[in-house]
Amino acid sequence: MRATTLALWASTTLLASGIVAPATAAETFTQLGQGLHDRATTAVEVHGALRLRGEALNNLDLDRGPTPSGRMFFPVPLSDPTAAMLTHADMRLRTDLSIFAPRGGLAIHMRLDVMDGTGLGASPDGAPLGATGQAPESAQIRLRRVWAETVTPFGVLAAGRMGSHWGLGILTHGGDGMESDTGDAADRIAFVTPIAGLIWALAYDFSATGPQVARTAPGRTIDLDPRDDVRTITFAVLRFADETTFARRARAGRTTLDAGLWLSRRTQELDVPASWLPNVDPSQSASGALTSASVVPRNFSALAGDLWLRWRGARFRVEVEAAVLSGTVEQGTLLPGALYRDPVESLQIGAALQTDFGDPKQGFGGGLDAGYASGDPAPGFGAAQPVGAGYPQPGELDGPQASPPADTRIDNFRFHSDYRVDRILFRELLGRVTDAIYLRPHVHHRVADFGAGTLQLDLAAVAAWAVEAQSTPGGTRPLGVEIDPTIRYESRDGFIAALQGAWLLPLSGLDNPAAGLQAKSAWLARLTLQYTF
């Protein structure tokens, strides 16, 4: 195992977060301007949902022992590491608030998440045994989005911190769904206009502006150096039919093709690692302590292209997204004055397919989903590449994918963590799809329609392989087969209850050959209650 310098951490982090997930697409550009119509008075709309979620997770460490670094695939019970069952429950109140000005030409939007992911019972107000309630300070409020939009003679101009989503969401995902836990938000100025039947969008993101200091003027700060800014420019063009148009065409027996092309470029010339590294002595990281010596050359540039197609009719939907990301960090160092000789480069390719067939009203349907995320031959999947993590040994589950000078490439495409294809392997063990191929046949059946709601059964099977055998802990490509059943009740007034199951049958890629242990099956059950308003 090699020692890896900070410069490596920089490289991997920058490429992992900067190239793999640029988060630059505007929030589904097609949504900009919606709701802007003539109104007599100021209008306020509030939407949202309260989600409660309880889980039982059994043997997610797969009983295959630790990786060479001593890490388990998943936490094990504290009192008895050989036991298998863990449980958890959490909640989240999501509130989307929109304020529309009179005459309909302007709107301000806000998203507040309350107790986002807060564990139920995780904050007793005192000793656990004698707790009489939960500490109120645990009820955190997260302001995820604040942005405004207005209609101009040329199109819609939006500005602020807004959601970022494109296509199926493999690259950038707004996290709007019931199953989502994160979601991208970008500080952005976006302009969208319809020309020749297409939607054209241009966005500029203030992705990172570096250290700031207070000005003499109270309450104001100033960005210390424009050259350390990370800038992202995104262009998109879409052919898009809204749901009303689609429904009309479907009733007429016609299919609808939507398509979009998204191009994004991100750059950074200089960097000030001391201002953002998590473990730096505060006396060094304080803006007042920063000097020109704190600045390192970066010369990072990345280009991302993403094509999205959706073809659908009354009885089918075929949707595909394919993305290519290319980037270079000319200087990956985190230490001023300690410079690498070689750049770190990246070429990543990802694609996802979703299909649905069957008339939703007739109650039975199915389809086949599939996905590909390019891999990197370095050990571990590279799903999370945090600053400071060491280059993994063979047999590790995860870790940085570059270690200059011997390995200067990061080529694993990372699906956004909110793009969910299963419930255990990618979602819980890896955290996302990366360095993998999967097939996901699925069926659903509407069992009953109660008038006030419907009851539906879903069943999906996910078979997954690694792209690079060296990336897997077991050294082989087969990862596992997972069966994911669901019973879902959805009322017409917005209540959803979903009981999900998952059973993972791990294959040789998850084994522990060094210890002679085969990975064993795991399962989970999850009950989600959502009250939507």
Next chain:
Amino acid sequence: MRHEPLMINPQRSRPANSPQIRLDRGVAARSRVAVALGCLIACACAAENGQAGPLLPYVPAVGNGPACIPNLDGHIDASELVAAMGIPARFRVSPAELHVPVDLKGFVNDKGQQVWDWSERSSTDRLASFTATPVSGRWYAAHFAADAFTVGLDAGGRFDAVYRRDVQGLWLLGTASREESPADGQSLLVYQQPVAVLRFPLEKGRSWTSKGKVSNGKLYGLPWIGEDTYEVSVDATGRLELPDLTLTQTLRVRTKLTITPAIGPTITEQQVSFLFECLGEVARATSLRNETKADFETASELRRLSL
């Protein structure tokens, strides 16, 4: 670095257990004082993964990043030279059987900056790993302060150097064979007073002399009495080119070690080390025995930080 043919080390032709060889080994065992600083790079390195073993508490895969960021202010404070325990640092080391050319003078580039180009990738280089660890648990721990730490002294891992660090400096407390009973005999040399191998803040122009007496030592199983004199000077600052890295502002530290045994001839050896903030010693050249030129051109050993 000049591209000259490597030279065979003539000392390799001596009988392995001759008294001179034993004395030479003793010199080597104590003269490579700065190698301990190599461990300091670990403070800026990624955490290493251990070997498979018993279950450990679950730790999320979250890195910490470096705690020390160079401020390139021209001197190295105690806070910028902290050993990271248990994390190995790797060095390219010239083979023991070869003498290698070395350029200690360097040149001045068009920006007026002193430059030493040690970037040549030699196919004969070997990889050596040095790790700082607390002295506790070592067989010689009882002879040193409890807060001391140890680092491999030689690239072969046969000797350890024992240090303490405080805000005043880095102190060499002594050396010992790593194994308690090695085949060629136990070694344990404890200085009566710690030797200052580095004084903080380390900056150009600073120099000092420090002596360490050994009155009841043991070298290769034989009694050893003597005095070591360390003459240290920080005489230059400049840019150092290494095979894997460029360090834009290093301090050059010269150390002349004079070993005066109670019996036998006095021996000298020179070391020229380059230190960088937060990383510690990033390169070093060790002279031939009894070298007289400060800018010696042939090194008995060359070490360069490797990634």
